[in-house]
Amino acid sequence: MKRTVYALARYRDCQAAIDFLTGAFGFRAHEVSKNDEGVVNHAELLVGDDMIMIGEGRPGGPGIYVAVEDVDAHHDRAEAAGAEITMEPVDQPYGSREYGCKDPEGNLWWFGTYRP
Structure with a gap:
């Protein structure tokens, strides 16, 4: 199955989060x-047939990660539409190109080429 949308959360201590989420909620570590x-x-x-991603960082509320084909074009469109860019497009060490933004209500979004 080729997924496109992933729930995302940030934790100061990812290992502690993994331990909690697997122990308390029955999630299974994939990667x-x-x-x-x-x-x-x-x-x-x-989580069943679905996946969430967690990353290291200051918790800022839940976010959504969306896989897209052309990150730079997507970034330009979002910025022109008024999205607040929180992370400019960048090549990640794991091979993805990504950027982050907030929508007008402050929800956190990340877009990139990574597809687990």
Whole structure:
């Protein structure tokens, strides 16, 4: 199945979040990526047939990640429509190109080429 939309949450301590989410809610770890210091900075957790992604960072409320084909064109369209860009398009070490923004109500959105 080729997914396009993923729920996303940020945690200061991803490993503690994984431990809690798997223990308390029965989520299953699918992919866990660690940085050079061994700290989890990204994880994909399965919830039934669906997936959520969690990442390291300051919690700022839930967000949505949407896979798109052309990140730069998508960014330009969103910015022209009034989206507040929170992260300019950037190439990630795991091969994705991504950007982040807020909609007019302050909801967090990330768009990129990554498809787990």
